[in-house]
Amino acid sequence: MNSRRTFVKKGIAGLMAGSIVPFSEKVNAAGTPAKKEDTFKLGVAGYSFYHFKLDEALEMMKKTDVHFLCIKDFHLPYNSTAEQITAFHQKLKDAGVTGYAVGPIYTKTHQDIDNAFDYAKRVGVDLIVGIPNHDDLKYVEQKVKETNIRYAIHNHGPEDKLYPNATSVYNHVKDLDPRIGLCFDMGHNQRDNQDPVTDLGKYSKRIFDIHLKNVTAATKDGKTCELGRGIIDIPAFVKMLRKVKYSGSCSLEYEKDMKDPLAGIAESVGYFRGVCQAS
Numbered sequence: 683m684n685s686r687r688t689f690v691k692k693g694i695a696g697l698m699a700g701s702i703v704p705f706s707e708k709v710n711a712a713g714t715p716a717k718k719e720d721t722f723k724l725g726v727a728g729y730s731f732y733h734f735k736l737d738e739a740l741e742m743m744k745k746t747d748v749h750f751l752c753i754k755d756f757h758l759p760y761n762s763t764a765e766q767i768t769a770f771h772q773k774l775k776d777a778g779v780t781g782y783a784v785g786p787i788y789t790k791t792h793q794d795i796d797n798a799f800d801y802a803k804r805v806g807v808d809l810i811v812g813i814p815n816h817d818d819l820k821y822v823e824q825k826v827k828e829t830n831i832r833y834a835i836h837n838h839g840p841e842d843k844l845y846p847n848a849t850s851v852y853n854h855v856k857d858l859d860p861r862i863g864l865c866f867d868m869g870h871n872q873r874d875n876q877d878p879v880t881d882l883g884k885y886s887k888r889i890f891d892i893h894l895k896n897v898t899a900a901t902k903d904g905k906t907c908e909l910g911r912g913i914i915d916i917p918a919f920v921k922m923l924r925k926v927k928y929s930g931s932c933s934l935e936y937e938k939d940m941k942d943p944l945a946g947i948a949e950s951v952g953y954f955r956g957v958c959q960a961s
Contacts, residue, residue: 720923720924720958721924721927721928721929722892722923722928722929722930722931722932723749723750723930723931723932724748724750724894724931724932724933724934724951724954724955725748725749725750725751725752725782725931725932725933725934726743726748726750726751726752726933726934726935726936726947727752727893727933727934727935728751728752728753728754728756728757729754729786729935729937730934730935730936730937730940730943730947731754731757731943732754732756732940733940733941735757736757736758736770736773737773739751739757740773740774740777740779741777742943742944742947743777743779744777744778745944745948746944746947746948746951747951748779748934748951749778749779749780750779750780750781750782750931750933751774751779751780751781751782751933752781752782752783752784752785752811752891752931752933753781753783753784753785753805753807754784754785755784755787755801757770758770758781758784758805760797760801762804764804767804767805767806771806781805781807782807782809782931783807783809783810783811783834783891783931784798784801784802784805784807784809784810784811785798785810785811785812785834785836785865786811786812786813786836786865787801787810787811787812787813788812788813789812789813789814789815789818790815791818792818792821795812795814795818795821795822795825796825798810798812799825799828799829799831802829802831803829803831807831808830808831808832809831809832809833809834809890809891810831810832810833810834811834811835811836811865811891812833812834812835812836813835813836813838813844813845814835815844816844816854819854819855819858819862820858822858822862823858823859823862826859826861826862827859830861831861832861832862832863832890833861833862833863834863834864834865834889834890834891835851835854835855835862835863835864835865836864836865836867836893837850837851837864837865837866837867837870837871837874838867838870839867839869839870839871839873839874839902840873840874840875840901840902841902842870846870846874847870847871847874847876847881848864848866848871848876848878848881848884848885848889849876849881849885851863851864851885852864852884852885852888855888856888860887860888862888863888863889863890864885864888864889864890864891865889865890865891865892865893866878866881866882866885866889866891866892866893867892867893867895867935868882868892868893868894868895868914868919869893869895869896869897869904869906869912869914869935870893872897872900872904872912872913872914873897873899873900873901873902873904874902875900875901878914878919879914879915879918879919879922882919882922882923882926882928883922883925883926886926886928889928889930890930891930891931891933892928892930892931892932892933893933893934893935894909894932894933894934894935894950894954895909895912895934895935895936895937896908896909896910896911896912896913896914896916896950897912897913897914898912898913899913900913905938906935906936906937906938907938908938908946908949908950908953909934909949909950909951909953909954910949910950910953916953916954916957917957917960917961920954920957920958920961921961932954934947934950934951934954936950
């Protein structure tokens with residue numbers, strides 16, 4: 683009798699175990715494994731819309747189904763009143779868009795830095811993308827500690843004497859408050875003949891924002907192009923995003939055909955989503 687009871691218990695346990703499927707192995711309605719949702723989100727860097735008014739920019743975001751925006755001052759000026767900021771956010775909300783950061787903001791003086799942090803506080807975001815002088819980094823650190831607003835330094839490629847690549851940024855911030863990090867422009871990093879995939883892996887803990895793009899060459903003559911047409915291995919980049927569990931925004935910064943960017947933005951967004959779904 684005991685042996686029969688043991689056999690039945692084991693059989694029931696086996697059936698139950700067979701019916702419990704880990705989240706990563708669950709199946710969808712089509713009977714294929716369902717993917718875990720990625721921790722990163724797709725956005726657009728406001729500079730992509732340099733030649734367009736806010737309403738036009740939001741319409742392009744609607745057409746491409748993108749919902750996160752890094753805010754530039756030509757859409758929301760630094761001297762905006764509280765009423766103007768409220769109206770701005772309402773317009774974004776009506777379009778299904780969230781403004782998650784401000785910048786890039788260039789600063790030359792402590793007063794410029796004060797103004798940048800005041801702007802971010804009034805806009806209501808917790809991330810500034812900035813380009814400060816090396817000598818001002820300790821003051822940036824002081825402001826970060828005072829406000830709890832994170833600060834991400836943007837690299838701009840071989841022409842940039844301050845921060846040409848991710849390594850140059852990291853070397854300047856590694857000993858500062860951990861809320862000071864990188865806005866990783868992978869395209870400019872590649873133009874400085876650096877490997878975006880490797881650098882994403884090396885510096886991920888200090889990367890708060892990513893300017894998503896591809897370029898035509900690993901030299902200063904490299905130009906921004908549609909995401910799937912350049913020399914950066916985007917599938918490998920997505921794989922690394924997942925490996926390091928990146929949880930920030932990948933914001934497309936599309937600098938080609940800037941007076942008529944919709945087709946290129948749509949192609950790039952579609953390609954990125956296709957890579958994410960296929961891998």
